[in-house]
Amino acid sequence: MLIPGFASPVAVDIQDVKVSYYEHIALRHVSLQIGRGEFVGVIGPNGAGKTTLLTVINGLGRIHSGTVKIFGERLDRRNIRFWRSRIGYVPQSLKVDPRVPVSCLEAVVIGASGRLGIFRRVGQVEVKKAEMLMDFFHILNLRNRPVGQVSGGEMQKVALARALLQEPEILLLDEPTSNLDPPSVEELTGFITSIYQRFNLTVIMVTHQIEHLPAVCQRLVLVKKGRVVFVGNRDEGLRPDRLKGLFSNE
């Protein structure tokens, strides 16, 4: 399907967005543009508003003022489900009850649910694609295992496979490497690099661990206390004095 909005060179356009939870202001008049095909890292201390920034892009977070445009189209009630089905989202370490009666394959196939739309059933095509993605992430052996009984790294691969089954234009990664051991971080970072290059995606990755950002990430957004304090190239963003200021308590 050809979607006119996809011709826009700007994948995400956030203008003057404010988000608050009761008295706590999570985002203060944030404006940000992310181009098609960019890999952007969002860095900041805990509670800076990084996750909120991601959730306003796929409409999971409620904004109080401002606008969010995806490929030039303003997000609103009428198109929110359409865009969600085309924005892959990997949340920070999903906790799943080990007893949940859902296998890893079924958890991946859920990714096709939105794109298929209501009344169309999941068919062999979706299952085959899910299996191919699981094979790509080296987790095909887990296809029948209950999804609550896999390790943190495996769970993140399941989440990545589910997000890619959406055949997304944009991929949002919320601290995908947090709580993982160093070999798992290295493996997952390799996969993220690989899918960015292979699937021609726009990727926005949130992290507070700078060393976990893949080398392909060349643009950084630094966030502190709900404000974007820096947008620019990686080398400039990772200057020691800048990082010291970002993670200080001031």
Next chain:
Amino acid sequence: MNEMAVLLKPVLATLLGGAVCGIVGVWVVLLNIPFVGVAMSHSAFAGAIFGLLVGVDPLIPALLFCVGASCLIGPIAERGDFEPGVALGVIFALMLGLAFLGVGLLKGPRTEALNFIWGNILLTSRRDLILLGVLLFILVGFLVVLNKEVKAVLFNREIARAVGVPERAIFFALVMLCGLVVSVNLDTIGGLLIFSLIVSPASAAYQITYRLKTMYLLSIGFAVGSCVAGLVLSWLFNLPTGAVIICIASLIFALALLFSPKRRVQRKLG
């Protein structure tokens, strides 16, 4: 022969009632909203009392109160940023208050009102059976048509929303269907006992299987089995049917918990 004819309708009611309770029980257990049964049963009870007060068929206001309550639970939870359990608690308290207010206002003996609490499966009418049959058809149809959406919501509501499933609408529909199940079973199983019949068989099934389809089948099987065994035992020993059904459902849950293969796995996982 005469006894068999008398028992036919109650047996059919237990089969159909068990099946519908078994299905919605899976939703209640996986969404972790066991309080939904309590809130809905009290809504149906309040509605039925209202029906007695104004002199209309109690089933109609019971259905309307349940649908109304389910329409309120979702939005209250969403708007107020509460857990659904908190919204359910608010609705439960309101409906309990309305029900007792209604009971207080009733004139004359209150036997009919109290029947809605305990139900009486032996007095199952033809209309009860038709309603249960229609409800079972609706539930199965809902599951067949919206299987992937329901599965996504049962797995994780946030993920379902993130992939573009109309999660809120599906969640509200699931809660509303729970309300319908409670209302339709008010006459037969009773408003208070239905809660246990929704939660216990599904919880027992949850202890046993890792497959959703099997969980539905086991939950239905346990619910129907509890109902049929309860009916037979209460008939044989002249006991209150609803209470016996619930005791058997609870016993099945206890056995499932005791012999659950999942508990062994959990112990291994630490």
